[in-house]
Amino acid sequence: MIRPVAFRMNEQTAVNNYFQEDLSLKNAEINQKAQQEFDAFVEKLRAVGVNVIVENDDSRLDTPDSIFPNNWISFHENGDVGLYPMFAENRRRERREEILIRLENEGFVINNIYDYTPAEDEGFFLEGTGSILMDRVNRKAYCALSPRADEELFIEFCEDFEYTPVIFIANQTVDGKRMPIYHTNVMMCLAENFCVICLDTIDDAKEKKNVLHHLKADGKEIITITEGQMHHFAGNMLQLQGTDDKFLIMSSAAHKSLNTQQVAAIEKHCKILSSNLHTIETCGGGSARCMMAEVFLPKE
Template identity: 75%
Template sequence: MSQITNTILMIRPVAFRMNEETAVNNYFQEDLQLRNAEINAKAQEEFDNFVEKLRKVGVNVIVENDDLKMDTPDSIFPNNWVSFHKDGTVGLYPMFAENRRRERREEVMTRLEEEGFLIDGYMDYTSAEDEGYFLEGTGSLLLDRVNNKAYCAISPRADEELVIEFCEDFEYDPVIFTANQNAKNQRLPIYHTNVMMALAETFAVICLDTIDDKHEKKNVIKHLKETKKEIITITEEQMHQFAGNMLQVKGADANYMVMSEAARSSLKSDQVKAIQKHCKILSSDLTTIETCGGGSARCMMAEVFLPKAMKTV
């Protein structure tokens, strides 16, 4: 089993803007005071440049267009509603914001099947929305696919019982903790685990300062060390530049740690060297997407681990 993949699903936005429904607990979002059409045009430009950079190094990027009728401002972040697994299972997740639930589209599955991938069933957690419980995909769950560990920071977007249910279904060991940030003059839960932590094959980038409970912090470190991952720490300030929101992918000739330009610029030279010991760095300017959407490079990429369908002659 591999921790990383060469195939990424990305959704090109058609109605991107600051989502008022997610801003209530995503403290990374800011209002740019621009018209929505202007914001969407900038986001599309950033998206297209990012896709081009990924394809240039040999990453297989499947781009599916969003549907204007859906009015889904955050569709650019597909990893929150879906995950694709090596046994052909697709995970579907309960979303906090009502307008994000419309992002779950059958056309996306059809597109992957057209690309030759095998979908062999669904693990559907979306009924939890009716009870007001949420678990936002690989935004909430950081999966160590080789060692079967699922790291999750509990928040309004990540319910502990759902994490345990997921782990039972997919046979992962849960590593559960709380990660906080300074917002509204207090310590409040970070909305997604993947903004404070990134798991790669042989290392992890993590903002340990967000884990206020000493026992929880010690436990996370223990699990990372057990799996022989080098721990590269970032500060809360760097986390706010999306330095935790990275994803390692396979290119044609090398592996890449993919991040935004803001994240890359926030890193100190020793942190850059630490990452480059393991793989190359690929960065792209995602300023509009980060500012209005409150998510960055990792959120935009849904990893495809599905098996390829057997070709019939």
């Protein structure tokens, strides 16, 4: 997780992240509030036994979205690392070699790096685990195509990492038009035995049927959310292992948006842990899941 130093509403991402909103606050105040939310969130994760590695952002880089590291990097069980091409130019500066060195110093093993970033020069993007939802057990990868998730790049990723691709388009209504949702992980969360998903965003009946087919074939319980709940980031969740229990991590806004039946369905499988991320969600257009880059690397 990256502690922000220059967090604000990123003007370069707002063009196709329809979740971002302007807060009438000075940037320094926005960053201070984001830091408070970040620190409280990390404390909650550590309190239940989640190992959180916090790296500070570099103030010289002016990277307003550095708090969302899952978009530029992914870590894999065999020691492979993926580096991803980013839509916004100012987000490309988030890729920092010293973070890989830090992980190696913490005892993690890095064997190979798959670098997809040259695609930026051609105008093609694939924003890490924002764009790609990996079912690491069943070796399937789900991707909602958008300006930030190129189909050919996604298929290349699936070939390199040996995943079966599940491709679809997920839309949201913006000013009366259906527009692609910028990241898959906003409308869908894959957990060990269940999936939280906003099926209403998949307008194509065949694509929706195909997604459901794959989820059901792998024995996932399907917990559906509405588009309204998705806009409270109820799709932007991540399941983590604590000391004694598994937890579904989400923001307070996402938690509050869920109804009794949805909460009960989740709690059959794991506990819920939520934290207030109001400033981060409003200005950044991302939530709890986006703030965590899961480290699956082997240890020495």
